[in-house]
Amino acid sequence: MDKKKINAVVAAAVLAGSSAIFNAGADTAKKYKGDIDLDGSVSARDVMIYKHCLTKTAYLEDEDVEIADINEDGVINVYDEILAKRIAMGIIDPIKIKAENPDPPSKITISDMPSEYQYAADWIWQNRVVAEQSTVRRNTIFDQIIAGNGTLNYVVKWQSYKTVTLEQRRAFETMLENAVNDWTDWLVGYENWPYDHVDVKVVGWAVIDRNVMQDLQPDEIVYDTTTPYDSSFDTSNGVEEIPNVVADPPAELSRMEHFSDPNYEYPGGLDKRFDMCMWATQGFPSIGGCGGDWGQRLSDNAYLSMIDGTGLHVLEHELGHGFGMTDFYGGEGEKGGFPPGGFPGGENSLMMAGSAMKITDFDGWELRYFWSKIKDEDGRFPSLQNQ
Numbered sequence: 559m560d561k562k563k564i565n566a567v568v569a570a571a572v573l574a575g576s577s578a579i580f581n582a583g584a585d586t587a588k589k590y591k592g593d594i595d596l597d598g599s600v601s602a603r604d605v606m607i608y609k610h611c612l613t614k615t616a617y618l619e620d621e622d623v624e625i626a627d628i629n630e631d632g633v634i635n636v637y638d639e640i641l642a643k644r645i646a647m648g649i650i651d652p653i654k655i656k657a658e659n660p661d662p663p664s665k666i667t668i669s670d671m672p673s674e675y676q677y678a679a680d681w682i683w684q685n686r687v688v689a690e691q692s693t694v695r696r697n698t699i700f701d702q703i704i705a706g707n708g709t710l711n712y713v714v715k716w717q718s719y720k721t722v723t724l725e726q727r728r729a730f731e732t733m734l735e736n737a738v739n740d741w742t743d744w745l746v747g748y749e750n751w752p753y754d755h756v757d758v759k760v761v762g763w764a765v766i767d768r769n770v771m772q773d774l775q776p777d778e779i780v781y782d783t784t785t786p787y788d789s790s791f792d793t794s795n796g797v798e799e800i801p802n803v804v805a806d807p808p809a810e811l812s813r814m815e816h817f818s819d820p821n822y823e824y825p826g827g828l829d830k831r832f833d834m835c836m837w838a839t840q841g842f843p844s845i846g847g848c849g850g851d852w853g854q855r856l857s858d859n860a861y862l863s864m865i866d867g868t869g870l871h872v873l874e875h876e877l878g879h880g881f882g883m884t885d886f887y888g889g890e891g892e893k894g895g896f897p898p899g900g901f902p903g904g905e906n907s908l909m910m911a912g913s914a915m916k917i918t919d920f921d922g923w924e925l926r927y928f929w930s931k932i933k934d935e936d937g938r939f940p941s942l943q944n945q
């Protein structure tokens with residue numbers, strides 16, 4: 559079926575009597591995910607087209623798939639429709655599709671940092687990051703991405719008896735990739751950061767019950783050997799029990815266990831290693847979690863609800879710790895606290911829990927500042943030395 563036919567189906571069903579809805583002359587530099595009718599915005603009309611496609615009363619052409627597959631999981635399904643609806647309602651921001659040959663990003667350096675950010679950025683670096691040595695260990699997410707040549711691999715540690723569909727598992731991978739790139743997009747074109755995009759893959763699942771994996775595919779790797787888990791120090795959500803077992807992926811594939819040995823070879827090659835775990839625990843409170851260079855731990859429900867884009871900032875906060883960022887639980891100017899005068903830019907910081915619901919401009923610059931500080935450390939990033 560060609561575009562005119564979709565047009566006809568949709569126009570007949572939705573906009574009886576209306577003229578053509580496809581804007582053939584649309585500016586391709588302004589393509590947005592979900593804007594199937596190419597009118598420059600995602601609207602109720604696009605959501606209706608999804609409904610028609612999902613009920614097979616309309617079909618998409620190959621060239622429309624990139625636009626329609628909002629979560630980039632390779633299929634057009636109800637998750638894309640939900641995302642389109644949320645964009646149309648203004649709950650999440652429209653996602654711009656990159657032009658085929660984008661202009662090379664302009665060279666940004668630390669000297670471009672807004673001057674009002676300088677004091678707070680310096681204060682945080684000296685009083686928090688250096689004092690707490692949070693970027694010293696050469697296994698920050700910066701280190702992981704560079705060692706992986708622009709890739710980041712995860713194992714999902716599913717400490718839960720809730721079943722997970724194939725669609726949900728694919729959506730988790732997309733969700734992780736989006737959250738990581740929401741941070742690393744700040745590094746694109748910045749000083750000598752070498753990547754335009756970080757490819758994030760789930761390379762295995764560590765489960766406490768193999769039956770949770772619905773519609774298991776032959777290429778999916780599952781680890782299901784459990785060990786006892788003592789939850790007596792965990793806070794429960796008061797409704798569910800925290801499982802008394804956990805499964806761990808093999809240590810020989812863990813970067814965490816081997817990053818200090820530059821000559822270590824992962825069995826099966828670099829692609830088989832995993833850098834971090836997405837650790838989901840049943841019975842955890844739905845708010846709060848923890849994160850580090852080992853991964854991010856939240857409740858299973860928190861992760862499941864993020865599939866449609868809700869609460870992604872919670873995961874992004876925990877990812878911030880993986881880059882060496884600190885929490886700001888203490889008071890103004892205090893040890894463990896936030897910079898005197900507060901955060902510049904008027905948006906606070908995602909790392910001060912509860913004060914911001916997204917990576918703020920200041921957070922983005924803080925990430926860049928960290929990179930500027932560690933990138934030239936002796937022997938830390940040998941692959942960048944010749945650039």
Ligand SMILES: [Zn+2]
Nearest residue numbers: 875876879885
């Ligand atoms: Zn935190």
